Amino acid sequence: MADGTFAALLFIIGLTDMSxxxxxxxxxxxxxxxxxxxxxxxxxxxxxxxxxxAGEVYLRYDLGHKRGPFGNAAGLSIGENGETWIGFGSTYTIPFGRSGAYAELHSMPGLYFDNGGFDLGGPIAFRSGIEFGYENRRGWRMALTYDHRSNAGIYDDNPGIETVQFKVSVPLN
Structure with missing residues (x-):
């Protein structure tokens, strides 16, 4: 699953839902x-x-609208060795009934700066992944996320990296 699988799932499932x-x-x-x-x-x-x-901190802002079934989000991550990624893309959320449990796929193209840390082969990098979480009655979400970043083969060298993180999401309304 360390390629564009999550991005493909987002678009296949999302386009099916949309139609x-x-x-x-x-x-x-x-x-x-x-x-x-x-x-x-x-x-x-x-x-x-x-x-x-290596450690990484990731900040994300999900916009207050959707287009069809797709949400939009902007993200910024900073790695312990100075690596920085910034991007904007799509999300697709799958709620599991009224339980509060959900899964969310995301796909976000962006810019990557290795800053002397891990080199992803070039400045254009795509981040795609999945999260499994729970949303409480106040709208706060807690989730476990897994994602992949790479340049999707647009440069000669495409090493790619994966991250696993714990995420807390706060509603802004």
Whole structure:
């Protein structure tokens, strides 16, 4: 799963949902609707694969709207060795009934600066992943996240890295 699998799942599941539940509405397939804006902070570790294990902090802002079933989010991560990623992309949330449990996929293109840390092969890097979490009655979310970052083969060298993090998300309304 350390490639573009999560991004592909986001678009396949999201486009299926869009065609079944959004295209027949007056707003259309990508009609704008309100969503809860959120600020998230997560911390965790880059997994040992080609990179050395290292800590990372990730901040994310989920915008207060959706287009069809897709949310939008902006993110910034900073690694313990100075690596910095900033990006913007799509999210797709799958609630598990009324239990508060959910899964969320995300896919976000962005810019990556190794700053002397792990080199991802070039400045364009894609981040995609999945989180499993719980949302309480006040809208706070706690989740375990797994994601992958790489340049998707647009440069000669495409090492890629994975992170596992614990995330807390606060509603901003």
């Amino acid at each position: 079944m539940n959004h295209c027949g509405t007056q707003a259309g397939c990508l009609g704008k609707s309100d969503a809860t804006p959120r600020f998230s902070i997560s911390g965790g570790e880059v997994l040992e694969r080609r990179a050395d294990p």
